[in-house]
């Protein structure tokens with residue numbers, strides 16, 4: 001399929017600064033699917049004078065346009081950089097395979113949507129990483145721009161290639177490809193970095209990287225080395241004095257104002273609506289959840305600020321829906337007031353309000369009644385596990401009683417469709433726990449039939465548990481292929497009358513490997529891509545053989561990374577990344593899980609000394625002012641509770 | 642239908658990069674532009690209210706249009722000048738507002754009134770094009786297949802001629818069927834790539 005592709009990795013025939021020929025581009029655009037993905041010009045996109053700014057940043061998202069355009073994080077950075085007179089930010093997404101082929105055929109380098117400059121013309125290319133299965137798309141984008149894939153192959157004439165986002169909390173599998181990673185919330189640190197790079201001019205690249213490593217939250221992988229004793233996992237160690245032994249995540253004590261003049265895409269985005277971040281962080285402490293750790297502490301946006309932002313957002317975009325996003329929006333202390341305010345102000349203009357997920361309780365149901373009105377489109381709840389025992393292991397603090405009574409109320413209030421999220425393969429899970437999922441589903445459905453009659457519908461998503469870095473379950477294995485398949489088959493049999501979705505075990509395996517992988521995986525990713533891996537997150541394009549052959553090629557075993565319980569005392573590839581929440585806390589939580597002990601939500605105290613309050617400067621002050629969900633003091637002796 | 646409302650007919654051109662967006666994208670674009678313009682749009686009833694906007698004869702992705710026509714219903718009458726002024730500020734480059742006028746509420750739907758569409762295709766650099774056009778027009782039937790369906794293109798071609806290096810055509814466009822200019826090109830044995838296809842106007846029943 002990729003005939004023009006040089007097998008060594010990138011196509012040396014395309015020099016940098018190649019003009020994007022409008023004429024040739026026109027010819028290919030009329031031949032690819034959804035060409036408007038590649039033409040830009042959207043409402044509110046920012047086109048600045050190319051020669052009028054000092055530093056040019058290309059924000060890249062390694063997935064299709066429709067997915068990338070739904071990413072709020074990228075939009076926040078776009079807004080922030082473009083507000084600075086000295087900088088500009090433009091965008092690029094991964095071209096679908098038909099466009100990749102067309103670009104190669106027409107020898108057009110990958111270009112920015114705003115001004116159609118080749119990616120190589122920018123000073124900095126910043127990738128936003130939020131899903132492991134997008135990794136090969138990063139290589140496609142660099143290659144299509146004629147930029148060498150490996151950091152060590154690039155010189156002063158190439159852009160600085162950097163990355164941030166939730167996957168950067170274990171940056172090791174991508175260490176070969178990026179010059180540096182931004183660890184944590186990018187709002188401040190990215191501007192500091194762009195500023196520093198602009199001032200540096202076109203000096204020696206290596207010198208700059210050493211200097212950048214001094215910026216808090218910046219990780220320069222080339223300044224570290226890893227020893228793999230007997231092939232075991234190793235954690236990176238500094239090999240120069242500039243490299244800090246530990247890189248601490250950057251956070252903001254207070255959420256900056258949300259962007260309101262956001263780009264309105266022509267092509268329908270996955271989330272085709274306005275979004276306002278109402279809260280960052282979550283303190284519920286679900287033990288499988290990475291987001292619940294890496295976004296701590298909990299910070300709320302005041303309701304007045306949300307209301308004003310919503311007014312501006314709707315005016316600037318014309319959107320007919322505004323989504324109040326956060327990890328757990330029902331937990332915002334003023335959520336009811338917020339939803340009421342929005343509905344009163346905007347319902348006459350046919351604006352709907354939505355929350356990305358609901359808690360399993362009657363309060364959330366009341367909220368849903370408030371914002372869905374008579375529409376009652378359907379409700380989604382996440383019990384995560386079928387049995388009470390397992391819910392206690394994962395610290396999902398809801399009871400069977402909560403689930404059943406909430407579902408009953410929902411049916412009585414007129415909802416007909418309920419979707420339930422569960423996980424398979426959680427630590428300690430047995431056949432009984434899986435059977436409990438089926439029982440729960442059937443009881444809910446039975447209730448629905450009784451109350452709502454024939455139209456009651458229950459659908460189930462049973463995703464596979466994947467152990468993630470920086471979580472209490474980071475040491476746990478991914479369940480074995482055979483028993484996982486058996487559990488999936490059991491669910492399919494027992495729930496054959498329901499709409500049921502589950503994950504392809506090969507996708508899950510790859511995700512688990514890349515999540516907990518180390519630096520050796522760089523070669524595997526590179527090789528899989530060379531073999532043709534593209535858009536691995538897309539069922540229609542995922543070809544697992546590319547990957548398993550690449551592993552073989554490199555003499556590595558996927559199961560070694562994914563299916564092994566890790567030793568609690570052994571070094572981990574992400575030990576040098578300090579997210580604030582400490583390894584000791586995660587280990588304690590892991591032990592409590594195995595003993596079936598729950599840990600309550602720490603919001604407002606008592607505090608369990610997860611580490612966040614000790615790590616960040618100004619934390620206590622911020623907590624004292626009530627900006628954080630943490631109490632200002634660690635209660636008692638935290639450490640041993 | 643809203644009794645006290647107003648039906649506004651907008652004529653606009655579609656060009657530049659905007660030609661790559663689909664008909665559905667175009668509907669969304671207008672919906673949001675009109676919402677930003679803060680005009681009193683009328684909405685459909687039901688649980689999922691939609692603004693009452695209809696665009697005549699969807700234009701295929703990649704084609705440009707000189708005089709595209711759209712109707713929208715407002716809840717209450719507004720001055721046409723202020724309507725045009727506020728809408729102009731909210732439409733993206735590539736779309737130009739050409740005319741805004743009020744039409745009778747009771748007129749049949751816009752789509753049901755389209756009869757023909759005229760297109761130009763340029764540039765043409767085929768030496769034998771004249772002969773090919775003649776042959777095509779002389780044919781009894783032009784069997785073609787599109788998306789797996791067999792059909793006869795000939796009755797859909799109302800007129801076809803060469804004007805300098807531009808191919809001009811008038812194609813049927815009604816409930817029975819709609820001719821596509823790229824299909825005519827294919828029937829003439831011409832490449833689509835590298836040619837600009839432009840819809841110059843739509844012809845409605847009232848204009849015949």
Ligand code: SF4
Pocket residue numbers: 283296297298602603604605606607608609610611612613629630631
């Ligand atoms: S520092 Fe204490 S209160 Fe804050 S998130 Fe961690 S455990 Fe909870």
